[in-house]
Amino acid sequence: MLSSLIKNRPLCIALTVGSLLYSTLFLAGICIYECPVPILFDARCPGCGLSRSIVALLHGDILSSLRWHAFTIPVLLIFFVIGIACILPQSGIKHLSSFIERSEKLTKWPYCLLILLTAYSLTRVALTF
Template sequence: MTALVRLRVTPAVVAVTAAAGALLGTGIVSVPCWFHAMTGFDCPFCGGSRALGALLHGDVLGALRFNAFAVLVLLPAALVALVLLGRTELGLRIPSWPVRRSALIVLAVAAVAWWLVRDVAVPGLQV
């Protein structure tokens, strides 16, 4: 049995993720930020949909201006998660739980640090 035949969940997750990204990036589906609506501050993810839309149009610098954190950290993290899902489904080795937990903690700390720099230390920062 080939590796592609054994993959059942991963292709579906990739397809749904790509479709959701395309819908958000093109503006067909809009997800309002409840955090911004309640506080007036941007959350670490504000501008992420616009950044994705800029990437879909090939505008990397524009995407970085909308939300550099989403482009430089969240998109690669999503790709890593998809690879890990595929490796799990194929029965291949993946990093141990302590390593994955540490990576999630680092990602959460990075999101908070980005939010603090973006909204608290330098209000109005567009990068």
């Protein structure tokens, strides 16, 4: 999963630049994206609060960050690894992807994270009804 993604440098660069652009505009108070989930389904988006959670975390307010969205730290760690993959030489990317691939196979952490995130998201959506 993540090991395959970081092998694709153009995709890593696009994700990193897009994330940094969105974050910078969000911090400047400019909203360039309106989430379609509440508009289409009249329900809270599973990712709702992630941007505010990141801002709270950047201000050192960990408790507020976790209240806004519990998966902010894992999401930021994944985006950090993707960002690192943008600047590593090809040999570094090969070593990093190999390390991550071994950890994914050994621990199955991407599946665990996905299951937990899905349960968390469904719970959040269910609580809005």
